[in-house]
Amino acid sequence: MEVLGMLGMGFATALTPENLFYCFLGVFLGTFIGVLPGIGALATISMLLPLTFHVPATTAIIMLAGIYYGASYGGSTASILLNLPGTPSAAVACLDGYPMAKQGRAGVALFMTTIASFVGASLGIVILTLFAPKLSEVALSFGPADYFAMMLLGLVAAATLAQGSPAKGIAMVLFGLCLGMVGTDVQTGQQRFTFDVPYLSDGVSLVAIAMGIFGVAEVIGSIGRVTNAEVAAQKITMRSMMPTKADWKASWKPMLRGTGVGSFFGALPGAGGTIASFMSYAVEKKVAKDPSRFGKGAIEGITAPESANNAAAQTAFIPTLTLGIPGDSVMALMLGALIIQGIQPGPRLMTEYPELFWGLIASFWLGNIMLLILNIPLIGLWVRMLRIPYSILYPAILLFICIGVFSINNSYFDVLVVMAFGVLGYVMIKLKFEPAPLLLGFILGPLMEEHLRRAMLLSRGDLAVFYERPISASFLGVTAILLLWAIYASIRGVSAASRLRAQAKAAEG
Amino acid sequence: MTISRRALLGTTLGAPFAATLPPLASPALGQSQWPARPVRVIVPWPPGGSTDVLARLVAEQLSQKLGQPFVIENRPGAGGNIGHDQIAKSTPDGYTMGPVTVGGWSINQYLYARLPYDPEKDISPISMHWELPNVLAVPTAHVPATNLQDFITWAKTKQGGVNYGSPGVGTTPHLSGSMFINRLGIEGVHVPFRGAAQTIPALLGGDITFALDNLASYVPIIASGQMRALAVTSAERWPTLPDVPTMAEAGVPDFVVTSWCAMAFPAGVPSAITQRAAAAIKEVSETQAMQERFLRTGARALYGTPEQAAERAARERPMWREVVRISGARLE
Numbered sequence: 001m002e003v004l005g006m007l008g009m010g011f012a013t014a015l016t017p018e019n020l021f022y023c024f025l026g027v028f029l030g031t032f033i034g035v036l037p038g039i040g041a042l043a044t045i046s047m048l049l050p051l052t053f054h055v056p057a058t059t060a061i062i063m064l065a066g067i068y069y070g071a072s073y074g075g076s077t078a079s080i081l082l083n084l085p086g087t088p089s090a091a092v093a094c095l096d097g098y099p100m101a102k103q104g105r106a107g108v109a110l111f112m113t114t115i116a117s118f119v120g121a122s123l124g125i126v127i128l129t130l131f132a133p134k135l136s137e138v139a140l141s142f143g144p145a146d147y148f149a150m151m152l153l154g155l156v157a158a159a160t161l162a163q164g165s166p167a168k169g170i171a172m173v174l175f176g177l178c179l180g181m182v183g184t185d186v187q188t189g190q191q192r193f194t195f196d197v198p199y200l201s202d203g204v205s206l207v208a209i210a211m212g213i214f215g216v217a218e219v220i221g222s223i224g225r226v227t228n229a230e231v232a233a234q235k236i237t238m239r240s241m242m243p244t245k246a247d248w249k250a251s252w253k254p255m256l257r258g259t260g261v262g263s264f265f266g267a268l269p270g271a272g273g274t275i276a277s278f279m280s281y282a283v284e285k286k287v288a289k290d291p292s293r294f295g296k297g298a299i300e301g302i303t304a305p306e307s308a309n310n311a312a313a314q315t316a317f318i319p320t321l322t323l324g325i326p327g328d329s330v331m332a333l334m335l336g337a338l339i340i341q342g343i344q345p346g347p348r349l350m351t352e353y354p355e356l357f358w359g360l361i362a363s364f365w366l367g368n369i370m371l372l373i374l375n376i377p378l379i380g381l382w383v384r385m386l387r388i389p390y391s392i393l394y395p396a397i398l399l400f401i402c403i404g405v406f407s408i409n410n411s412y413f414d415v416l417v418v419m420a421f422g423v424l425g426y427v428m429i430k431l432k433f434e435p436a437p438l439l440l441g442f443i444l445g446p447l448m449e450e451h452l453r454r455a456m457l458l459s460r461g462d463l464a465v466f467y468e469r470p471i472s473a474s475f476l477g478v479t480a481i482l483l484l485w486a487i488y489a490s491i492r493g494v495s496a497a498s499r500l501r502a503q504a505k506a507a508e509g
Numbered sequence: 510m511t512i513s514r515r516a517l518l519g520t521t522l523g524a525p526f527a528a529t530l531p532p533l534a535s536p537a538l539g540q541s542q543w544p545a546r547p548v549r550v551i552v553p554w555p556p557g558g559s560t561d562v563l564a565r566l567v568a569e570q571l572s573q574k575l576g577q578p579f580v581i582e583n584r585p586g587a588g589g590n591i592g593h594d595q596i597a598k599s600t601p602d603g604y605t606m607g608p609v610t611v612g613g614w615s616i617n618q619y620l621y622a623r624l625p626y627d628p629e630k631d632i633s634p635i636s637m638h639w640e641l642p643n644v645l646a647v648p649t650a651h652v653p654a655t656n657l658q659d660f661i662t663w664a665k666t667k668q669g670g671v672n673y674g675s676p677g678v679g680t681t682p683h684l685s686g687s688m689f690i691n692r693l694g695i696e697g698v699h700v701p702f703r704g705a706a707q708t709i710p711a712l713l714g715g716d717i718t719f720a721l722d723n724l725a726s727y728v729p730i731i732a733s734g735q736m737r738a739l740a741v742t743s744a745e746r747w748p749t750l751p752d753v754p755t756m757a758e759a760g761v762p763d764f765v766v767t768s769w770c771a772m773a774f775p776a777g778v779p780s781a782i783t784q785r786a787a788a789a790i791k792e793v794s795e796t797q798a799m800q801e802r803f804l805r806t807g808a809r810a811l812y813g814t815p816e817q818a819a820e821r822a823a824r825e826r827p828m829w830r831e832v833v834r835i836s837g838a839r840l841e
Binding site (some may be wrong): 042045046049050053139140141142143144184186187188189190191196198199201202269319323324325326327329332333334335336337339340342344345346347348349409410411450454457458460 | 672
């Protein structure tokens with residue numbers, strides 16, 4: 001009941017005209033920068049930071065937070081329409097969203113992702129409101145060994161991301177792991193594969209890789225295609241955007257599962273929305289009756305990850321608000337905004353600045369409702385964007401990608417990286433190698449290495465730490481079951497196939 | 510190895526140097542127009558961190574005072590070296606400056622096999638900017654000691670030794686942690702993280718035993734009681750943690766290590782502009798309001814002449830060279 005009283009006070013704060021206006025401004029900007037490929041919340045917030053000096057702290061943080069979760073709403077739009085992830089966490093939405101758009105179901109896909117975003121975010125806020133202290137305790141009980149075991153499970157589950165040849169999928173994961181090695185080794189400070197280029201000493205930029213292998217590659221690939229007539233010819237009516245009953249039926253369970261996965265990963269500092277969306281995709285593919293539909297426009301393939309990354313965007317505030325620990329660089333920037341205002345975020349934020357804390361939470365509810373109302377009418381507009389001739393649309397996209405990638409570190413080197421990965425991505429399309437496993441290997445590889453070596457440092461090299469810690473042991477157990485099941489399934493498949501061949505031979509003979 | 514306490518005390522506070530600076534209004538030899546257009550402030554660290562936040566506070570005040578925008582540009586990467594290099598290679602006309610931390614002035618040249626710039630020749634200081642000490646913090650739930658001597662005794666008897674965290678190889682928390690265990694003969698393993706955001710949960714979860722980390726990120730968590738501060742590495746007690754003794758008071762003498770930062774121009778900026786910039790920084794930093802805002806973020810606002818900052822950078826070099834050697838850190 002106490003929570004309700006506090007929340008009431010929060011709404012009183014959030015509903016003042018000034019705060020409502022800034023909340024709307026935040027989510028509005030967030031949606032747009034989410035849609036624009038490359039330009040992310042980080043660049044936008046750092047550009048708007050000086051503006052926040054002149055408004056009260058609560059108002060400032062309400063606006064900045066709106067940009068943050070608003071961007072995760074908009075991120076999937078360009079993925080679906082153009083195969084161009086607006087944010088790295090939206091890269092998963094390319095896998096099934098883009099095929100849906102090609103089938104003329106772009107409107108449906110956008111509608112469902114908006115709903116999925118709303119469901120994920122709303123449930124994420126409920127979890128944040130009710131269980132924040134509990135979840136931050138859970139997050140603290142995760143040691144390096146547990147993180148390692150969790151990431152290992154993730155990597156094994158990720159094997160399911162590959163749609164074509166398993167060998168090519170594994171090759172891409174390994175290539176991703178190799179790319180992840182570039183940079184300064186955290187444990188020793190050794191430079192690895194940096195070739196004396198200082199710009200490589202912090203590794204290759206994730207955004208640059210994602211934009212390159214998905215976005216730029218798509219633009220290069222489009223050169224051969226003459227027109228976008230097939231998409232342009234589609235009529236955009238309200239009906240064509242409405243999901244069918246079957247879409248709803250296929251989506252509600254994935255949304256809930258996605259929310260669960262997303263809420264969990266969001267609450268762990270440093271894991272974040274990108275891993276959450278990849279994981280929930282892998283989960284859906286595992287539980288699906290017919291996994292072969294994935295990659296060809298399966299609606300679960302967009303709704304689950306979308307719920308996951310929006311839930312994660314909300315629960316990411318748990319470590320930030322309860323411990324003052326930023327989960328990612330955008331969170332760090334928001335904490336910086338609070339510090340500039342003279343508020344030191346930390347465990348006592350909730351008691352020392354209750355109006356700020358609960359006002360922010362209340363603004364999440366309001367902001368998400370605004371996003372829902374804002375996004376549904378926009379769908380028609382976005383779909384119409386596909387009618388713009390490629391010769392105008394694609395150069396504009398390339399420009400946005402360059403600006404966006406440059407804006408992250410103000411580094412021209414990253415622009416070269418995105419172009420190099422664009423060429424690589426194009427070669428990959430031609431040779432039928434998939435980009436998603438590469439991206440996951442790139443994200444998880446360095447994290448796994450870091451946690452493994454940290455765990456080994458702490459245990460003084462004793463491997464027992466992995467099965468003595470209950471969390472780590474459970475993750476490893478599940479990983480083992482998953483592997484055994486995969487081996488069993490493939491053996492059964494092989495023997496069934498040989499039986500069939502034998503029967504066929506017998507029939508001939 | 511010892512660190513000269515006197516050596517580090519010298520420029521701790523900028524206040525006594527007010528008289529040596531020219532008044533802001535005086536015409537300065539043809540450059541009286543500076544700044545006539547916007548000034549770029551290159552921050553070699555990502556937005557949101559201490560260096561960025563403190564630079565923004567000063568930049569905002571400078572914009573108001575001098576009537577030209579001071580625009581922050583973050584150029585993070587390679588332990589600050591990318592940004593330092595940008596400052597060093599920019600046109601020395603007084604329209605590009607940036608905060609360079611102790612690493613950029615006095616440590617990185619011993620740590621990195623190659624530096625793209627020469628800290629002694631390519632950048633020149635304008636004025637001291639801020640300093641903040643490290644704090645020896647332990648998680649209350651996992652470490653029984655309530656004072657530094659008890660902690661040292663406890664750590665020495667601990668089976669398998671202790672673990673200390675840092676935000677990365679070669680950072681001042683790593684170097685001072687390494688100095689601490691070496692000096693006191695404690696068996697310890699350095700566990701590097703990617704910043705305090707990872708170190709704090711690892712401490713609270715009991716994975717690592719202590720950290721001698723930059724004080725700013727730890728103040729709220731110490732205030733909440735989840736961590737205990739056993740000592741600060743400044744020469745005097747720190748205003749926001751008045752009950753925490755200095756290392757010397759807690760029985761570890763000659764252990765004064767602070768992170769500090771000085772604003773820098775590329776070498777070759779006309780002296781009149783540098784003097785005027787130093788005077789402006791002094792004027793915005795000495796106000797009571799600014800001193801308090803800095804303290805709330807965990808640092809102490811400093812100011813002074815270019816010579817004082819250059820002198821401090823030069824004075825600390827031998828000490829850091831020695832600490833880097835002992836820690837065995839090498840980045841190549």
